[in-house]
Amino acid sequence: MLKNYILIAWRNLVKQKWTTFISVFGLACAVGCCLVAYLFIEQVWFKGMLQPNKNEIYQLTYTVEKEEGKVKFGTVAEPISELLSDEFSQIKAQTQVRSGFPILIHDLESFNQRAMYVDPGFVEMFSFKMKYGYPLALSNPDQVILTYELSEKLFGNANPIGQEITLVLNGKETFHKVGGVMKKLNDMEMFNFDLLVNIENIQSTVNALSLKESWNSELWIFLQLEKDISPNQLQSGLEEIKRRQNEINPESPYLSLDLEAYTDLVKKSGEIKNGVINFLAIGPQILLGAIALFVLILAVFNYINISILMATSRLKEIGIRKVIGSRKGQLVSQFLSENLMVCFFSIALGCFLATVFLLPGFNQIASKSLKLDLLNDPYIWVFLVGLIGFITLASGLYPAVFVSSFKPVSIFKGNQQIGSKSFLTSVLLTFQFTLAIISLVAAVAFLQTNYINENRDWGYDNGDKIIVNVPDTKEYFNLKDKLMAMAAVEEISGSENYVGQWQEEKEVVYKEQQYAIEYLNAEGNYPKLLDLKLKNGRFPDPNLISDQEESILVNEKFMQELGLVFPTEDSFTIDSVRYQVVGVVEDFHNTFFQYPIQPMVIRSGGDSTYNYLTLRMSSGTAASSMDLVKKNWREIFPNGLFEGKLQADVFENSIEDVRGVQNIILFGGILSMLLSAMGLFGLVSLNMNARIKDFCVRKIFGAGIGDLSIKLFKRYLISWLVASVLGGILAYLAVVNFLDYLFAFHSGVGLIPLATGLMVLLIVIGLTVSSQIWKVYKVNPSQILKSE
Structure with missing residues (x-):
């Protein structure tokens, strides 16, 4: 019976190739x-779940009493x-882990890299x-293990084994050889790092600590218990x-010392301070999930x-099947x-x-x-099986029940009609x-917002300026x-x-x-x-001691927030x-346009030492002078670590x-419109085939292309009008709230996004229906009706 079902199914799908392709695609x-x-959400919530020893690994945590109540920490005292x-x-094995951002120097270039300082047991407890x-390269403190990307x-x-790099740890240079390179890490790994360094290196750069200081020094500790050992047995x-x-540190007593299961670290990340996981990317998960759900609903419908x-072409088959039992x-x-x-072909x-087009594009966009x-990922199979089951039932159950409920008498009398006036x-x-x-309005509104923001006046002249950090x-x-001796430098501050x-946050x-x-x-x-635009008063005079010690420059938002009008004799503390x-x-704009402008105070100090230097360059020379600035800085x-950048790139x-x-969002909008067009095309095509004889009879009795067009367009125009009202209202409410959530400054949802969404859909409907009307107009009625 099952073989018969599959054979009949295959024949019916092959018989209607075009509509089958539309459905499958x-x-x-x-x-x-x-x-x-799913893969984006999976790599957030299933981190570390591919580790073979995951059920035996625990992280040591402690709980203390704070002003806000009991707080659990993921780092514990080093001793x-x-x-x-x-x-x-x-305990079968244990490992210590610290994280940091040392300066890595190679070929006179410096980089800030994410490092994890671990003992050699780390690569035995966790498999990479x-x-x-080889993984045990860390047994030699002078060797490091790099990720493939680094x-x-x-x-x-090239194979870098044996190559030298320099790390600056706590201000001291340490020289290392590359002892191993990992294969590309999966985003589902629990730890986020660029290189592994033996923890002895970081300990050797720190001066000897007193007993109490060592107990205040904290790190992550992971334990691997023997099989069938419960963490309660260690309590x-x-x-x-x-x-x-x-006893050693009574000022900050532990309320408890606990073992947290490695498999629970992600879901408990909000409860554990200084834990391994501190960012769950809830917003991006909701956005991607919403787009995927939109597209899935469109495809299912x-x-x-x-x-x-x-089923129109199979009414007689259904009737005969029912008659014979x-x-x-x-x-x-x-x-x-x-x-x-x-659904199987669709999966x-x-x-x-996903593999060839969608994932590479998304990876590039989202880094x-x-x-x-x-x-190697068992969870993806669970998802795919669940997805194929959901799609099969969601898209096929109603049509199957609906079609199988037809009565043979109605079918053979010709009273059973499908599709042309179906309410569903x-x-x-x-x-x-x-x-x-909704999808297209969101895409256009986002495009409009980005265009406006990328061309927005920042409130100062950001051109021809270079920012340089001062490490010491x-x-x-x-x-x-x-730097001032450079010919292209006009001024420096x-x-x-x-x-x-x-900026530093203070209270006035x-x-x-x-x-x-x-x-x-x-x-x-x-x-x-910086060419800030002076509205009232004057800039502080760098030559006046009183301006350095008693005067401040503020922005308009400061005056509004405090309810002041310039000039004011009031003083501020x-x-x-x-x-x-x-x-x-x-x-x-001191911060990107996602954030509102805040009250700001600029205090003008004297010619003292600062963390950054800003250079005003000759017109058009900033970008070309960056290499020379870096060379002088390197001397x-x-x-x-050189962190120089153009002032124009601070929001890049x-x-x-x-x-x-x-x-x-744009991809989701285009795909939604494409699926709507494909579905409409299949719908109109099948509708046309079901009523081709009716149209041919009308054509013989003198109906022109205009009459046929009105007859066909009417239903779809009504759907478009209803969708325009519903979609316009829902799009306005949803997209405005979405833009308010993301941006303090945005374009809103005005006439352009709404009109674009409605008109593009109308054009798609017009082109799709017109292609089928032209097909009817060109057909020879005698060829269609000769069987009658």
């Missing part, structure tokens, strides 16, 4: 989008690691596949270690509509088996689309390395149009003089931070009220160098020092992130 696109969304092996025989070298960055495609020993810690109309359940099974075959094609690993297909089609409108203030004046970076006291502000300490010429406002500048700080990372979101 539409569902495959939805499957591909769902796979991308505890020495006590564990003495106290417990049930190696491309070059190896490629430093050495290209009495942990209580003893807790007692010893509290497409298939339901097409499945119902495809087929039960309703058998017919339902037959149609579901056909649907299962379609296979969806995996192909991820997601991959569809069917051989009209509702589903309208809902598809609604989703397509002892060399501040040497660096300043050396120092600052604690720089505009475009998060005015009339016994406290107000939160952003605070920037800079040289007196910094505001002029910051850090117990009283200041007066000598000037007000127009509001400017002063040969082992430092944020802009790239937003462009990535824009591209994802």
